[in-house]
Amino acid sequence: MPKAASGKRGGKEIKRRSKKDPNAPKRGLSAYMFFANEQRENVREENPGISFGQVGKLLGERWKALNDKQRTPYEAKAAADKKRYEDEKQAYNAEESS
């Protein structure tokens, strides 16, 4: 029964679905997004010519290689971005009432 295993996010069958809502209040970015934004340059700089597969995986590895304190700045960004989403959500809620 491939239906998630309770607490843990079960699988990895993720497939982005364009938009399903009218104004689609997109969520905020994730800490990893901000981390990638900065590391992408660094990682790619140390590995010039590597494909995304290498960068992507490598990126994720060092992402966790950081300490919670190091992720803080990224998480902070994610939190700020989330707020951004809240705003969209509000507009979405307001507009929703036709």
Place this chain on the structure above:
DNA sequence: TCCATGATTGTTGGG
């Protein structure tokens, strides 16, 4: 009330 799921975010690089 609680859980789970879905939708989304961004990187690179290529078919």
Place this chain on the structure above:
DNA sequence: CCCAACAATCATGGA
């Protein structure tokens, strides 16, 4: 143009 691993997220809804 879209997807692919990588990670987080976290708000919403369905029971």
